[in-house]
Amino acid sequence: MTNPMEIPFFAAGAVAVIATLLAITRTIAVHALLYLIVSLLAVAVVFYTMGAPVVAALEVIIYAGAIVVLFVFVVMMMNLGAQDSETERKWLAWRAWIGPAVLSALLLFEVIYLVVRAPVSATIGSISTPKEIGLALYGPYLLGVELASMLLLGALVGACHVGRISRSGREVQQ
Amino acid sequence: MISHPIASIIGILIVALSLSAFLIWVERRLLALWQDRYGPNRVGPFGLLQVLADMIKIFTKEDWIPPFADKPVFVIAPAIIMVTVLMSFAVLPVAPGIIVSDLNIGLLFFLGMSSLGVYSIVLAGWASGNKYSLLGGLRAAAQMISYEVFMGLSLMGVVLLAGTFNLTRIVEAQRGLWYVVPQFLGFVLFLIAGVAEARRLPFDLPEAEAELVAGFHSEYSGMKFGMFFVGEYLGITLISSMIAVLFLGGWNGPWLPPLAWFLIKVFAFLCFFILLRASLPRLRFDQLMSLGWKVMFPLALANLLVTGAIVLAKK
Amino acid sequence: MLSVIRTIWNVFLHSFRRRVTIQYPDEKPYLTPRTRGRIILSRDPDGGERCVACHLCSAVCPVDCIALQATEDENGRRYPEFFRINFSRCIFCGLCEDACPTYAIQLTPDFEMSEHNRQNLVYEKQDLLISGPGKYTGYNFWRVSGVQIEGKDKGEAENEAPPTDVYRLTP
Numbered sequence: 001m002t003n004p005m006e007i008p009f010f011a012a013g014a015v016a017v018i019a020t021l022l023a024i025t026r027t028i029a030v031h032a033l034l035y036l037i038v039s040l041l042a043v044a045v046v047f048y049t050m051g052a053p054v055v056a057a058l059e060v061i062i063y064a065g066a067i068v069v070l071f072v073f074v075v076m077m078m079n080l081g082a083q084d085s086e087t088e089r090k091w092l093a094w095r096a097w098i099g100p101a102v103l104s105a106l107l108l109f110e111v112i113y114l115v116v117r118a119p120v121s122a123t124i125g126s127i128s129t130p131k132e133i134g135l136a137l138y139g140p141y142l143l144g145v146e147l148a149s150m151l152l153l154g155a156l157v158g159a160c161h162v163g164r165i166s167r168s169g170r171e172v173q174q
Numbered sequence: 175m176i177s178h179p180i181a182s183i184i185g186i187l188i189v190a191l192s193l194s195a196f197l198i199w200v201e202r203r204l205l206a207l208w209q210d211r212y213g214p215n216r217v218g219p220f221g222l223l224q225v226l227a228d229m230i231k232i233f234t235k236e237d238w239i240p241p242f243a244d245k246p247v248f249v250i251a252p253a254i255i256m257v258t259v260l261m262s263f264a265v266l267p268v269a270p271g272i273i274v275s276d277l278n279i280g281l282l283f284f285l286g287m288s289s290l291g292v293y294s295i296v297l298a299g300w301a302s303g304n305k306y307s308l309l310g311g312l313r314a315a316a317q318m319i320s321y322e323v324f325m326g327l328s329l330m331g332v333v334l335l336a337g338t339f340n341l342t343r344i345v346e347a348q349r350g351l352w353y354v355v356p357q358f359l360g361f362v363l364f365l366i367a368g369v370a371e372a373r374r375l376p377f378d379l380p381e382a383e384a385e386l387v388a389g390f391h392s393e394y395s396g397m398k399f400g401m402f403f404v405g406e407y408l409g410i411t412l413i414s415s416m417i418a419v420l421f422l423g424g425w426n427g428p429w430l431p432p433l434a435w436f437l438i439k440v441f442a443f444l445c446f447f448i449l450l451r452a453s454l455p456r457l458r459f460d461q462l463m464s465l466g467w468k469v470m471f472p473l474a475l476a477n478l479l480v481t482g483a484i485v486l487a488k489k
Numbered sequence: 490m491l492s493v494i495r496t497i498w499n500v501f502l503h504s505f506r507r508r509v510t511i512q513y514p515d516e517k518p519y520l521t522p523r524t525r526g527r528i529i530l531s532r533d534p535d536g537g538e539r540c541v542a543c544h545l546c547s548a549v550c551p552v553d554c555i556a557l558q559a560t561e562d563e564n565g566r567r568y569p570e571f572f573r574i575n576f577s578r579c580i581f582c583g584l585c586e587d588a589c590p591t592y593a594i595q596l597t598p599d600f601e602m603s604e605h606n607r608q609n610l611v612y613e614k615q616d617l618l619i620s621g622p623g624k625y626t627g628y629n630f631w632r633v634s635g636v637q638i639e640g641k642d643k644g645e646a647e648n649e650a651p652p653t654d655v656y657r658l659t660p
Contacts, residue, residue: 030247030300037293054339057282061326065289066319069296073315076300076308129278130339208503212510453500454493 009049016042027088029075033068040064054130182274183264190263194407199225201407201448208452229400237396240303247301252394252401255294259408262287266415267342269425269432280341281333284416285326288371292318294405295373295380299390310389313459314380317370320466321377325367327474331360331481332420345424352423359477361421363470368413370466373406374447376454379462414443520598522624525583527599528574530614531592531623538618539593539630542569546585546594554578555585564639566631572614577607591630595623 016039023035040063047056137145199214199222206213214221239248265280267273277283292315299311333339335356336347354361370377381389391402418424418439425432457465511518520526531539542559560570585594604610622628637643644651 028244030244030297034247034250034297053277053279054282057279057286060286061282061289061322065286065292066322069289069292069315069319072293072296072300073312076296076312076315208500210503210506210509212508212512449497449501453497 006049009046012042012045012049015039016046025092027085027092029084029088030072033072033075036071037064037068040068052128054128054133179274182272185272186263186266186268186274187260190260190408190411191404194404194411195225195229197407197411197444198228198403200444201451204445204448205452208449232400232403233397235396237398240393242303243393244301244303247297248393249398251294251298251301252398252405253294254297255291255405256401256408258287258291258294259405259412262412263408263415265341266412267345267419267424268415268436272433273342276340276342279339281329281339281344281420284341285322285329288325288412289318289322291371291409292322294402295390298394298402299380302390302393304393306386307390307392310380310382310386310392313382313386314373314390317373317377317379317462317466320463321367321370321470324363324466324470324474325371327471327478328360328363328367329420330478331357334478334481334485341419341424345419345426348423349426352421352426354421357421357477357481359473360481361417363474363477364421365417366470368417369447369450370462372409372413372447374410375451376456377462378456379459382456384456410444410447411440414440414447417443520600522598523596524598524600525581525586525596527576527597527602528579528581528585528612528617529595529597529619529623530572530617531595531619531625532621533629533631534622534627535629536620537566537631538568539591539622540569540572541567541591541593541630542572543567543590545588545590549584549588551582551584552578552580565636566638569614572617573611574617575611576602577610592623592625592628593630597623 019035019039019042023032023039026032026035040059044056044059044064047053047059202224203213203215203221214224217223217227239245262284264274265277265283267276267280295314295318296311299307299309299314302308332344332353335353336344338344338347373380379389380386381391386392391399394402415436418436422439424439425436427435427438430438533539540557542557544557544559547553547555547557554575555573556575557572558570559567561567581596581600583596586596589595602610631638631641632647635643635646635649
């Protein structure tokens with residue numbers, strides 16, 4: 001913590017944690033999603049301070065810029081009203097969250113213990129370039145990339161099938 | 175000609191904001207020209223002070239928030255578009271030395287910021303608590319996500335040729351040949367995607383005055399509406415600048431100083447955007463989607479494949 | 490795709506066309522004499538009022554903006570006691586001009602009649618009457634018609650035969 005370069009890292013981390021907590025506790029879905037976006041942006045800043053600018057940019061483009069937009073899209077289509085936020089409020093009773101909270105707290109203590117015992121510097125010296133990332137993806141991690149692409153292809157075919165339009169112009173009845 | 179970053183920030187901010195305000199006048203005059211009219215020519219010389227008059231009007235209007243709106247989101251939404259677009263100007267290399275932040279991942283930063291800009295529209299549509307605005311927001315979400323995909327892909331050809339994401343180095347790599355020649359398909363794709371990202375006609379479905387009564391900003395008034403308005407013009411300025419930087423060699427050009435070349439290129443594309451608005455009708459939404467996914471997306475992938483193959487073969 | 494580019498090019502060519510706008514307050518457009526604008530009441534070539542207060546104009550007026558009251562002077566000439574046109578209701582259809590048997594009521598090419606106060610658009614007879622004969626210069630109703638007035642007995646009008654003496658039986 002003595003290094004002033006680490007202040008952005010810890011600040012962004014704190015923002016991420018707080019925003020995530022707020023995202024969980026909001027009763028209006030769109031507000032929760034807004035906090036989720038803030039959390040993802042904070043994570044992107046964390047990546048950036050750790051010397052991974054490409055990952056940070058991809059985090060913003062893909063997670064904050066595309067996936068959460070789809071979430072917002074779906075939430076908007078569902079037309080949630082005051083009644084739903086009332087239901088949300090009921091679900092946030094302490095009986096519901098105490099169990100997961102205790103388990104996460106155990107994990108948190110474990111992480112703190114590890115961090116305190118073997119202190120690691122937040123800012124890693126080398127900055128990863130797009131070239132290095134590409135070489136890593138298509139070198140040691142080739143199998144993972146191919147598996148992920150197979151999965152995405154499957155999803156694409158499925159989406160095409162669901163959204164298929166029959167010759168008469170109507171959607172295909174399942 | 176290395177200038178101080180703070181000077182660059184202030185300079186680019188002032189120029190971008192005043193240029194986009196001035197653009198409102200340019201657009202009205204040019205639209206009028208192409209429709210055989212005059213446009214605003216009463217206030218000041220050539221009607222130049224019309225913008226000032228409109229600004230005074232918009233500043234003094236009542237800033238009204240409808241009671242059925244979601245107040246915090248309603249207020250945040252117009253700010254998001256200004257912030258994201260102005261942030262993108264930070265990585266824009268205007269001339270040698272005139273750049274706020276010469277990021278290594280400048281291009282990715284621009285794509286990220288433009289993808290965050292969607293939230294402004296979507297949230298404005300949702301927070302207005304009005305079905306037409308909601309429809310506008312839904313359309314914006316679908317349209318911007320779809321067109322973002324091949325907007326990014328169409329730029330990857332340039333990245334392959336230049337071998338970097340850094341915008342300054344992309345400009346320097348075009349000293350000999352502008353990328354519009356080897357990447358003509360990518361240029362056309364990026365142009366179309368840029369129009370769609372800036373929500374300009376013929377892709378202005380999120381606002382579609384005729385069907386959605388201005389869509390996502392129908393409930394906005396006063397300065398909040400002004401932010402959307404100026405944000406749109408900032409958006410097209412940004413897209414024109416990006417086209418100039420990525421495909422037309424940025425500040426490169428003979429005889430004239432670099433800054434002049436950059437401004438000439440940007441202005442030419444701004445005029446082209448206005449010409450598009452003057453000439454083309456708005457698409458239907460399903461046409462928009464099928465154009466994006468069935469024509470543009472495969473073309474962008476093919477462009478990327480061919481460019482990659484050629485770059486590999488040359489090595 | 491080609492048609493889109495052709496459209497853009499054709500629209501671009503409009504930058505070299507003449508503009509159709511007429512800068513109205515600075516340059517006035519030419520309006521033909523039969524343009525239907527502000528309504529006036531004209532006079533005979535000899536200076537008398539043409540209107541004979543027949544009420545045809547007020548009857549035909551689709552928006553009921555004409556009001557008048559008929560009376561007769563000592564010479565036997567009918568004329569309107571008052572004649573009022575409410576221009577805030579008038580739609581400048583010109584039916585009153587068509588209906589008028591004496592060419593008294595006429596529409597002029599003047600249309601610049603803005604007022605701050607709506608009441609100022611109600612024109613009385615002294616506002617409507619002009620000093621000339623308007624579009625029909627030679628026409629004088631009382632000379633043509635067979636109605637008897639002072640200074641013109643029966644049978645003295647233009648193209649009018651003297652009245653038949655009904656007590657003479659010779660053919």
